[in-house]
Amino acid sequence: MENQQLPPPLPPAQPLSPQDERTWAMLAHLLALTGLMIPFGSIIAPLVVWQVYKDRSAYVTYHAKESLNFHITIALAVVACIILMIILVGLFLIWVVGVAALVLTVVAGIKANNGEYYRYPLTIRFIS
Template identity: 40%
Template sequence: MMSEFETYTAPPPPPSSTGPVSAEEKQWAMFGHLSTLLGLFTGGIGNIVGPLVIWLVKKDTMPFAGDQAKEALNFNITLLLIGVVLLVLTLVTFGIGAIVTMPLGLLLCVAWLVLTIIAAMKANEGVAYRYPFTLRLVK
């Protein structure tokens, strides 16, 4: 049981049972993270669909790529939930809450872009990346 003074740390990535990660697996892991950028062109639905498709296709054949796509999926689901909460707060306050929710939404967008790029670069190096403040909903 965690005390109130302990900090939360992300779960460690799964151990690689196949040894070193192949170049193809690193590339698919990078695609798992970068596929979230499809949301910029699809009205936001690509943020979820891109990593979901890669995770479903590669999870059995490429464990590293599947793990990274699942991590990107969990991160984007978390951001979607936060975005919905910000939207509800704006609507409940009849738009007055936008004074707070708009800057938070902008900060969220910038953090999403920066963390996605960092994750893609780490995955391309063969390093399993864990996004901060992510709900691990897809196990």
């Protein structure tokens, strides 16, 4: 076998500026609203933000994980509501879950853009 040269290593990831950190942290929350149009978009969007920026910003990582955990919890709540539609309770609860998810997602996006750490209430922490 011939002596093959390996490609040069990739340069280390550059940290984000404070403004970029706040912007991407906000987008980690608000891009989850794509779940209103794209199936599983509310889970895929924060997952992508987390994977892209996990080595560049602890602040963005925190918010992306928080958003991901919240939207996985919401997805489970929606499944429970669909099951509960058999006894009609789910028809009411699914609206409550939807409005709460929308409001809390917007609040989290605003807090992240203001440079604050936001923790969603009643969220199962699947990813720590």
